[in-house]
Amino acid sequence: MTKRRLVDKPSYWGFLFVLPWLLGFLVFTAGPMLTSLYLSFTKYDLNTIQFVGTKNYHRLFYEEPLFWKSLQVTITYAIFSVPLGISASLGLAILLNQKVRGQRVFRTLFYLPSLVPAVASSLLWIWIFNPDYGLLNYALSLFGIGGAEWLMDEKYTLGAFIVMSLWGAGGGRMIIFLAGLQGISDTYYEAARLDGASHWQQFRFITIPQLSPVIFFNLILGIIGAFQVFTTAYIMTGGGPNNATLFYALSIFRNAFEYFKLGKASAMAWVLFVILLIITAVQFWGSKRWVYYEGEAKS
Numbered sequence: 001m002t003k004r005r006l007v008d009k010p011s012y013w014g015f016l017f018v019l020p021w022l023l024g025f026l027v028f029t030a031g032p033m034l035t036s037l038y039l040s041f042t043k044y045d046l047n048t049i050q051f052v053g054t055k056n057y058h059r060l061f062y063e064e065p066l067f068w069k070s071l072q073v074t075i076t077y078a079i080f081s082v083p084l085g086i087s088a089s090l091g092l093a094i095l096l097n098q099k100v101r102g103q104r105v106f107r108t109l110f111y112l113p114s115l116v117p118a119v120a121s122s123l124l125w126i127w128i129f130n131p132d133y134g135l136l137n138y139a140l141s142l143f144g145i146g147g148a149e150w151l152m153d154e155k156y157t158l159g160a161f162i163v164m165s166l167w168g169a170g171g172g173r174m175i176i177f178l179a180g181l182q183g184i185s186d187t188y189y190e191a192a193r194l195d196g197a198s199h200w201q202q203f204r205f206i207t208i209p210q211l212s213p214v215i216f217f218n219l220i221l222g223i224i225g226a227f228q229v230f231t232t233a234y235i236m237t238g239g240g241p242n243n244a245t246l247f248y249a250l251s252i253f254r255n256a257f258e259y260f261k262l263g264k265a266s267a268m269a270w271v272l273f274v275i276l277l278i279i280t281a282v283q284f285w286g287s288k289r290w291v292y293y294e295g296e297a298k299s
Contacts, residue, residue: 040266056267067268069243070251077158077247078226081165086218088169090211093177107178114171118231125164126151126236151237154244161245164232173218180214181207212291220283224276248272 040057043050060067096107116124128135129150137147150160188206197205208215230249233239239246239254252272256265 036266036269039263040270042263044263044266045260046262052263056264057271060264060267060271066243066246066251070246070248073158073244073246074227074229074248077162077165077229078223080162082219082222082226084162085165085169085173085222086215088166089171089173089218090177090215092170092174093181094207096174097178097181110170110174112170114168119235121167122232122235125160125167125232129160152241154240154242157237157241157244161229161232161236165226173222176214176218177211180211184210209292210294213293216283216287216291220280223279223283227272227276 039049041051041053043052043055092110096103096110100106113121131137131147131149131152134147134150136150140147148156150156184207188210189202192202192206228249229247230253233245233247233250234253237245239250248268249272252265252268255261255268
C-alpha cells in the first residue's frame, strides 16, 4: 500500500489556504493584544518601559476619577442609545418590508445616511445642534420652544449624542432586521388572522419571537459599539463640556496619544475587554429565557 504524498492530503490544502488569514491574525490581532497585555503591567512613556505589576489597575480603580466618569458616560449612553437604536431599526425594517410601489427606492434612501463617513456626519450634526443657527433649535422655535446649547451645556450634551445615534438606524442593523422579517413564514400570520388576532398581537406573539435571534445579535453588537464610541465625541466635543462626553474609548485615546501613558491606556483597554466579555456572557446566559430558535425543543 503506497503512502499518500503530503500535497495529496485535503488537510494540507486547507492549512495552506487558511495560512494568510492565520498569519494576519497572529501579526495584527493576537500579537498586539498580547503586547498590550504586557504593557498594561508596565509604566511606558515611549522612552522607558518599567514593570510595575498591577499598579496601573490599582490606580484606575482607586485613584483615577476620570476612569469612573468615562465609564459612567459610556454606560449611560449605552443604556439609552442601544434600545432606542434597535427599536428604530426594527420599526424602519417593518415599514420597508411592506409591499408598496417604490419599495427598493425607499430602502435605498433610508440606507444612504449610514454610508456617510463618521467625520462628515459629525460635522453635519455640529451644524444641526448649533445654538444660534442650528436646524434643531430653529425647528423648536416654530413651536414656541426655546432652544438649548446642545453641545456646550453638560445637561444636554450626552442626550444630544443619544439622539444622534439614531442617524445609523437605517444602516446595517435595519438590513439584518429586514432579512429576519423576510424569513418569517406568512403561514403564521394567516393562521393568526383566522383566529382573530390583531396587528399588535401578531407583532407580539409572532414577529418578536421569530425575530428574537436577530434582536439578540443586534443587541450584542449594539452594546459593543456603544462602548467604542470615539470619532463623534473626539470631533464634536473633545470630551467636554466638563467631561460630560468623555467616552471610555476617548479616554483611552487621551492617555495613549496625548498624555503618552501607554501602560495605563493598555490597562484601560483590557478593563474594557473584560467588561464587554462579562456583559456578553450574561447576555448569552439570559438569552436562553427569551431567544427562540425555530425547530429547537423547549424544556
